[in-house]
Amino acid sequence: MNRKQRRAAAKFGRASNNSLEETAAAAAVTPGAAELLQTGLKHQQAGRLTEAEACYRRVLAAHPDHADALHLLGVIAHQVGRRDLAVELIGQAIKQNGHNPVYFSNLGVVLKDQGKLDEAMTAYRQAIRLRPDYAEAYSNLGYALWDQGKLDEAVAACRQAIRFNPGLAEAHSNLGIALKGRGRLDEAVAAAREAIRIRPDFADAHSNLGIALKDQGKLEEAIAACRQAIRFNPDFADAHWNESLLSLLTGDFERGWAKSEWRWKSGSSGLSRRNFTQPLWLGAETLDRQSILLHSEQGLGDTIQFCRYAPLVAARGARVILEVQEPLRELMSGLAGVSHCVSKGEALPDFDLHCPLLSLPLAFGTRLDTIPSTTPYLCAPVHGQDWEARLGPKDRTRIGLVWSGNPAHRDDRKRSIELNALSPLFDVAATFVSLQKDLRVGDEAALTERSNIINLGQSLESFADTAALISHLDLVISVDTSVAHLAGALGRPVWVLLPFVPDWRWLLGRDDSPWYPTARLFRQADTCDWRGVVDRVRTALHDLVENKRADPVLYLTANIPR
Incomplete structure (x- = not known):
């Protein structure tokens, strides 16, 4: 996102x-x-x-x-x-x-x-x-500081508000938001509960309680908190959208896809509905001889994950126009069923209907057992840089690495790690390749010091480049980023490192993904437990390399419990 x-x-x-x-x-x-x-x-x-x-x-x-x-x-x-x-x-x-x-x-x-x-x-x-001593102003300041990611300052401002007015429910609720951002979940839950004690019908506090409970892994309680928020405010779009994410995470796709349409009204989603004059298509109308615009709406990974529906739309008789982010345009121009692919911001051709990409599962009534999971549905271009020459002789298993995502992502603290956290992997007899395009300061220094990692991330100008490079690798190991989605969409083996409570699409309690058959998931056993994840990846990597598996895809999928 x-x-x-x-x-x-x-x-x-x-x-x-x-x-x-x-x-x-x-x-x-x-x-x-x-x-x-x-x-x-x-x-x-x-x-x-x-x-x-x-x-x-x-x-x-x-x-x-x-x-x-x-x-x-x-x-x-x-x-x-x-x-x-x-x-x-x-x-x-x-x-x-x-x-x-x-x-x-x-x-x-x-x-x-x-x-x-x-x-x-x-x-x-x-x-x-x-x-x-203006408690309300301190509370509001804390909320704005939270929105800027200045979490420690936000906590301090909210505590000042509470010092001047202990009965100000908004201040306790805002404090809970800021504490949740700092990963102090027990305190965040306590702050939200105090806001509710002061004002039992405070819908925002019930919603914020649900957020903190979710991060604790208490999903039934989190869903109940969201529903309580909706009971007190039936039009509370944020609470509806939060419930949709929880429903999808727990595999309740029927409720989750329907509720996810609240994202257009939710202030916390950061999304704005496109104001087309053409009708929105959600599956009811016939598409025969109609042209339809499928348009990206969220992050690059979302676009990669949900562009898989374009061939299904085309199979209903539609002429499909696909609008995507510029870094994806070249890669997605060859997607089956797409008649015309344009970048966001370019002039659009004429079309009769439109559908945002993340509304397509609702349009097709997707359930866990009907996810369109045939891969590959994206193909790497054959032209471009000579990656084989840049990688050198193939005398070892080639493993691509991605360890951090967009630092502006609000959940980046949960999903990204430092390069040095992967150090236990580097004694494996393999060729490691950095696919990390944007390097943080500490990681840049660590990468420079490591002679056993080929750094090609800075040479990746588009996702077409990344796809072509991945096609020369045996395996990609990635945290939850767009590259993990790309490897899965290409049908390449990918191991995804996930936080204790992951993004909804990775579901719960399973090592495989119904979205990507070649993916293997390594989950934290507890909050912030990346060491345990890396140790398990290291064991699996040793097994893969030392046994010289001839077909990594067969090996990886065969070891995934179904």
């Missing part, structure tokens, strides 16, 4: 920030307009926004520069999704009265929802300067 998943699918969770009670306190004593403002606030708190707006506009008709009325109109604008107008109105209020901390705190809420995190944090900090 992309880093709007800054956000994750991790995509798990959110927290409430607005406080009309604080707003009311700020506007409670306004000479000449207090009665109208208080009436408007009662309407606003009851959800009668039209009536509230009418009250505030009556105040402004008599006092055009009335700061409280401008501010409250800005809050309404935010509530109805008119964020630019909200910023403008609250900004006008601040010009009239730059000493009201509530104005700055609510301005921060709007700016954060616009994705302007630095500006939001400036607003929160100004609110705190004006009121050093």
Whole structure:
């Protein structure tokens, strides 16, 4: 997934920030307009926004520069999704009265929802300067810091909020989010439970509890927490989407695919629905003689995994147009069933229907036993660099390595490791090849020091290059990255190193993958236990190399329990 998943699918969770009670306190004593403002606030708190707006506009008709009325109109604008107008109105209020901390705190809420995190944090900090014990502003600051990945600062800000107001449920909930990000799961669960104790119907806290319980491996409890969140807020898109991921992880595909359509409304998914005029296809309409656009929506690995449905769509009589990320275009241009492949951002040809790639399993009613798993469905190009020459004589088993993914991925801490963590593998009599395109500082130094690894990652300009290189290797060992998907899609042997609670697609408690028949999964036995994973990989690697298996694919799949 992309880093709007800054956000994750991790995509798990959110927290409430607005406080009309604080707003009311700020506007409670306004000479000449207090009665109208208080009436408007009662309407606003009851959800009668039209009536509230009418009250505030009556105040402004008599006092055009009335700061409280401008501010409250800005809050309404935010509530109805008119964020630019909200910023403008609250900004006008601040010009009239730059000493009201509530104005700055609510301005921060709007700016954060616009994705302007630095500006939001400036607003929160100004609110705190004006009121050093402003618990809500500290809580909101903590949430924004979490969204920037500044987890220790987020924890500190939330703890300050709780120090000033121990009964602020949002602060406990936000603290739980930040602690979960730091891997302090027991504390995260405790923080979410405290938020729920303070406010039993706090849907966000129930959802955040589900997130932390998931990472603990307590999946039934996590699903129950998500459903509790939905009970208190039936339209809570984040909770629905979180439940979909948990359902898919536990193999409940029927519920999972249906629920996953909530991702378009979920703030934590980081996804935006494409606004095509052509209808969305989800399997009901006939495709005979229709042209359909299948478009990527999430990460590179997702595109590789779900492009497998293109031939099935074509088999229903459709002309398939496939839109993918530019690094994948060359590789996917040869995908069976695809009439035309374009890169995102390029002009699209005419089409009649469209479907996002990750909605195709829903369209086809995919269940565990009906996953289209025939591989290879991608083929490496025959042109390009002479990888055989660059690899040298084939006197040993060739093993490709990928040990880290996109550092912007919110779950990167869980899925990526350092090169040195793989050191126990390097006494195996094999030729190791780095497929790692982007190197982190420590890994770059470690790779330079190792003479027994051929570093070809920097020569990989596209996934077509990576596919061609993989075709010259006997095995790929990778953490959960797009390269693992690529090796599986090419039908090449791949060993995938997985965290204790993996991404949904790897399911639970099995060493094989129904998505990729040539994959073997090595799972953590406990949170952060990469040493145990690497030791088991080393044992399997010794067995593979020392026994000189003639066909690694047959060997690898034969040893996978079914």
